[in-house]
Amino acid sequence: MARGAPGGGPDRARCAALRRRLLAWYRANARDLPWRRTRDPYRIWLSEIMLQQTRVKTVRPYYDRFTRAFPRVEDLAAAGAGEVLKLWEGLGYYSRARHLLEAARWVVREGGGRFPETAAELVGLPGVGRYTAGAIASIAFGERAPVLDGNVKRVLARLFLVREPVDEGATEARLWTLAAALVSPRAPGDSxxxxxxxxARVCRPRRPDCTVCPVRALCRARAAGEAEALPARRAARRALPHHEIVAAAIGRNGRYLFGQRPLGGLLGGLWEFPGGKVERGEAHAEALVRELREELGVETAVGARIASLEHAYSHFRITLHLHRARISRGRPVPRFHTELKWLLPAQFDRYAFPAATRRLLAVLGRAKTGAKR
DNA sequence: AAATCGGGGCG
DNA sequence: CGCCCAGATTT
Incomplete structure (x- = not known):
């Protein structure tokens, strides 16, 4: 093979040099992060779940609130789903919160509060895949298990000049092998x-700072002048679809009607104003009357628009319009949501809402106080 | 293998 | 405005 090693595997001496330099650099430059101040498997696990597809800066305040509310896995296991979801509000990928609670309860019930200690066993926990299992096993238990996340893929693609798209199965398999070769035997977690x-800090997606990189002399992409061009990805993604969404603020005795989205799907478990997508050729008021009929089984009269806003999800974007509405016939029953509730504005802080709905709630609050003046 | 699942930060 | 982030799960 053209990788410079007999037998086609990663070059042993080269990998040993990489491990030494990376470890030395890390020990001199590691950020002081809350989850690096503990070896408690519960807190390592919690941080790793939160860090899935989520930046360190975003996670920090959530991690602090969680560990304050649930210092031990037993505390988390004893919590209610609504309580956990509320603490997760705004962090995204809400199925993580559901899996988190399921896993905590499993650990308490089946493990007496002790986490499995090997990557092979950890992979069985809800929400724990190969990356997270390797991270927990190496950091909390010192197992020589590799990790491969977005950062590591980029670093390895550059160090070893992997030009193939890193989101293809065959390339990923090779990257896992390289990652395993770079796990330091004595300090797998730090490694x-x-x-x-x-x-995250040097070998960044754009404008990598090669001048301060501890392994620049061993980087094949840098030698080839291709560092910033890697990693390659397979797909040119198409433009995001756009949807017009209409939602209803249905007031009654100072309360508003909300529905809880079904678990498992988009924004599962979060609370929202009833409403839905505007179909082609449909007026907004017409669409809202139809959606409320479908979701709540009631006839309604749509009033003034309170607010409109744009919001982007990972795979589509929406324009969300909130209208006042009044029920003219029938009594709301949940036909789409798991549950319906009439909530006072004072109660909003106790429920979890999607980010876009949070913004609407703020506008609703201002509209009300503004009207009183 | 491809689709689904949030939200925010950055150039 | 597109890209990316300490990925996992489902189909």
Missing amino acids: NQALMELG
């Missing part, structure tokens, strides 16, 4: 975190 830390 894995060194790769991720380097990717």
